[in-house]
Amino acid sequence: MFFDASRRSKKVSYAIRDIVVEAAKLEKQGKKILYLNIGDPLRYDFRTPEHLWKAVFEAKEKSTSYAPSEGIREAGEAIASDFKKKGMRVDAKHIMIGNGCSELIWFAMGCIANPNDSILLPRPCYPVYQAACSYFDIKIKYYDLEEGEAWQPDIESIEKNIDKKTKAIVVINPNNPTGANYSKKVLKEIIDVAAQHKLVIFSDEIYDALLLEKKAKHYCMGSLARDVPVLVTNGLSKNFLATGFRIGWLAPNEFLVENSDIMEAVFKLGRARLCAVHPFQYAIKPALKGPKRHIREMIKKLRNRRNYVMRRIEEIDGISCTKPSAAFYAFPRIDIPIKNDKEFALGLLRKKGVCVVHGSGFGQKPETKHFRTVILPPINVLREALDKIEEFLRNLH
Numbered sequence: 001m002f003f004d005a006s007r008r009s010k011k012v013s014y015a016i017r018d019i020v021v022e023a024a025k026l027e028k029q030g031k032k033i034l035y036l037n038i039g040d041p042l043r044y045d046f047r048t049p050e051h052l053w054k055a056v057f058e059a060k061e062k063s064t065s066y067a068p069s070e071g072i073r074e075a076g077e078a079i080a081s082d083f084k085k086k087g088m089r090v091d092a093k094h095i096m097i098g099n100g101c102s103e104l105i106w107f108a109m110g111c112i113a114n115p116n117d118s119i120l121l122p123r124p125c126y127p128v129y130q131a132a133c134s135y136f137d138i139k140i141k142y143y144d145l146e147e148g149e150a151w152q153p154d155i156e157s158i159e160k161n162i163d164k165k166t167k168a169i170v171v172i173n174p175n176n177p178t179g180a181n182y183s184k185k186v187l188k189e190i191i192d193v194a195a196q197h198k199l200v201i202f203s204d205e206i207y208d209a210l211l212l213e214k215k216a217k218h219y220c221m222g223s224l225a226r227d228v229p230v231l232v233t234n235g236l237s238k239n240f241l242a243t244g245f246r247i248g249w250l251a252p253n254e255f256l257v258e259n260s261d262i263m264e265a266v267f268k269l270g271r272a273r274l275c276a277v278h279p280f281q282y283a284i285k286p287a288l289k290g291p292k293r294h295i296r297e298m299i300k301k302l303r304n305r306r307n308y309v310m311r312r313i314e315e316i317d318g319i320s321c322t323k324p325s326a327a328f329y330a331f332p333r334i335d336i337p338i339k340n341d342k343e344f345a346l347g348l349l350r351k352k353g354v355c356v357v358h359g360s361g362f363g364q365k366p367e368t369k370h371f372r373t374v375i376l377p378p379i380n381v382l383r384e385a386l387d388k389i390e391e392f393l394r395n396l397h
């Protein structure tokens, strides 16, 4: 090619959407596709709460201009008081609002590490982290999530993979793709390791309200870690059913503010991209301070759908699944011998029209094979998809 794209850009991939390219091709040829690949509740029977749209429309006159780069003040204050309720102290002036958590993940990875430093990512991992680290020439080190231990992080594997160049550890809790919610004990162990090795903890808590077990509790990393630098990201996409609003935020704990200039660097990048979408920032305060009925309704639906998916997977020969207890994913394991799980996912798509994401797209323990499905669709869609997965596996046997 004469006008070659940069080497850096060629290292970036994002399995969740890459598989859609093949699905779209098949759809064009007239094949019906069941999309179970994207974690977007709005594609199914979930709707953004009306009071958030109302707040956006009411802000029309004042939000057609650029916003402050760090975000509007009333939203920053609402986010700070929400963190306070979760036990993390943060001043509104240290919070950055972005175009989704995704943008802030790119900013943070770029501000935490230099090229050739390393960042510890979970394995499996939500792939935006691999994309951002690769783009910034940051080395990726993986620590394992233990399938046999309800997908809790393996502390030994974290310790084993730290070296002199390691700058940070990423914790995704509740987790995408496994659907695990981490115990307080394991979070404290991670904090101890980070303290010992002087690492920053980046905690992605975007699913923290979506706990499917009745007595479950989520622990905000910033509420547990007092003497370790922590950055927490969260947003409107999942808990508030507003993926299209593109609103996320990033907040440091006090220890990070006192001991690091990482947040200043993030603000600098924020200024260089001007601002997050302005009108939708007015939905933040009503989301955090307003009614939360939609969350209770969402959890009820998700619990039913999760239970249905688990029941069906138990009956299907060749796959098994550790029960997800949060968020809206299941990460079944493929127990029969196959070449690799990407071919499995492509085969399922081409032969049966079911679009899931191959486990290797998230990173996984060597020798294991998985796929990720969302548990978001109504039961009739899940039934159709699982019938097809069952037929596909029967033919593979």
Ligand SMILES: Cc1ncc(COP(=O)(O)O)c(C=O)c1O
Pocket (backbone or CB within 6 Å): 039, 099, 100, 101, 102, 103, 126, 172, 175, 176, 204, 206, 235, 236, 237, 243, 246, 247, 248
């Ligand atoms: C763990 C995790 N973090 C961040 C995001 C992206 O969130 P946003 O829509 O705020 O960019 C996702 C989306 O699937 C996710 O699963």
